[in-house]
Amino acid sequence: MKNFSEKVFEVVRKIPRGETLSYKEVARRAGNTKAARAVGAVLRTNFDPKIPCHRVIRSDACLPEGRGLGGYNRGAKQKIKLLEKEKAVWGS
DNA sequence: CATTTGACGCCAA
């Protein structure tokens, strides 16, 4: 049994290239479906290039850019760029 | 140790 943050790191690390998971999904895999918020808090605090946190997006990311895909410790701009580069498709 | 903040999500009006 690991701490929530550790589980989150594992799940995010397991995300295959070109795939995207919502915070809710990651939280669910981590053990708490309602901990979507906590997932963001952990990812924001812990920097780690081994963890493609840019593949973790909001559930309502399909909405107008006003909300964006969520934040990113390296800049939301970079996050979107990476997703596009990975040919990842999330909503639409 | 208690309180506030925040990369979220869903329900109600």
Added chain:
DNA sequence: TTTGGCGCCAAAT
């Protein structure tokens, strides 16, 4: 359909 409010969890102050 769009806007507002509530709930949940973990980390920071």
